Amino acid sequence: MDPHIKAMIDEQAAAAAAQPMPPLDALPPEMIRAGYRMQRQAQNQNAPKDVEARDLEVAGAEGPIPARLYTPAGAGPVTPGLVYFHGGGFAIGDLETHDGHCRRMAAYAGCRVLAVDYRLAPEHPFPAGHDDALAATKWAFDHAAEIGFDPTRIAVGGCSAGGNLAASVSIDLKNDPARRLAFQLLLYPGIWPDEETQSRKDLDGPVLTKAAIAWFDKCLAAAGHPQAHRANLGSKAEVAGTPPALVVTAGYDPLKDEGRDYAARLNAAGVKAEHVEYPNLVHDFYIMGDVSPAVEAAARETAAKLKAALG
Numbered sequence: 001m002d003p004h005i006k007a008m009i010d011e012q013a014a015a016a017a018a019q020p021m022p023p024l025d026a027l028p029p030e031m032i033r034a035g036y037r038m039q040r041q042a043q044n045q046n047a048p049k050d051v052e053a054r055d056l057e058v059a060g061a062e063g064p065i066p067a068r069l070y071t072p073a074g075a076g077p078v079t080p081g082l083v084y085f086h087g088g089g090f091a092i093g094d095l096e097t098h099d100g101h102c103r104r105m106a107a108y109a110g111c112r113v114l115a116v117d118y119r120l121a122p123e124h125p126f127p128a129g130h131d132d133a134l135a136a137t138k139w140a141f142d143h144a145a146e147i148g149f150d151p152t153r154i155a156v157g158g159c160s161a162g163g164n165l166a167a168s169v170s171i172d173l174k175n176d177p178a179r180r181l182a183f184q185l186l187l188y189p190g191i192w193p194d195e196e197t198q199s200r201k202d203l204d205g206p207v208l209t210k211a212a213i214a215w216f217d218k219c220l221a222a223a224g225h226p227q228a229h230r231a232n233l234g235s236k237a238e239v240a241g242t243p244p245a246l247v248v249t250a251g252y253d254p255l256k257d258e259g260r261d262y263a264a265r266l267n268a269a270g271v272k273a274e275h276v277e278y279p280n281l282v283h284d285f286y287i288m289g290d291v292s293p294a295v296e297a298a299a300r301e302t303a304a305k306l307k308a309a310l311g
Helices: 003-018 029-042 099-109 128-142 161-172 198-202 210-220 256-268 293-310
Strands: 052-060 063-071 079-085 112-116 149-159 183-187 245-252 273-282
Touching (some): 003 273, 003 293, 052 128, 063 099, 063 128, 079 099, 079 128, 079 161, 079 293, 099 112, 128 161, 149 161, 161 183, 183 293, 198 256, 245 256, 245 293, 256 273, 273 293
Parallel strands (some): 079 112, 149 183, 245 273
Antiparallel strands (some): 052 063, 063 112
């Protein structure tokens, strides 16, 4: 494991041993969100400052939802665009937790990034977040001229649960001739496969624990829903015809096997998909920019691939 990341994890483990936290079910969701926001913001203070960030509203499935448009320094009136969905198990995370990461993607890829603050479970159970992600992506196409997106070079992306949303939107839009996605950026995506992968069985943390995954599943409440296939992107997901993809996984992440397998399924279906694994890193690493130089290096490599894909 990256030594800087390991030092952070050891420090957190010592703090947790000294003052144990109650189970997630015993805490109100807003308290969990506030703690996550505080932690991740503190770990990502040194992202590029010369990126313009403008808060706005975009269409959600049941009304306007918040979003943030990132424009890199020196950008022309029109650039490629990335519609981005934050991670957090569909229950936590927001525009602030992933602000530094979005700034890096905008600055290093030279594209505008539209970060979407979709509705969260459990207050808004499945498929609210998926519906918002789809509506917001359609909005980005339909308002491309207003936000400086080149409508022929729009990608969708996300990390963890946000990667699930991005993959799901890619499937939803694959037959929409007016809204042709150019790329999907799936960063340690949660695929929710048919069967428990070996990495989910073997790894209980760091960062993403079995208890957290179970709590996220309970909050989302997708199991048994008629549209559960939009979140459970297992072998029955109709991935043929979706845009080219970059799938990034981390070596110390319970989700690594499903990300790897999803990239393989995309390729088997005729979708050009590249899989990159960072064997020394952990889940959520993109939003730990101040913890290790390895995060900055990975962000630059990922953004370079995004830039090349969008031309």
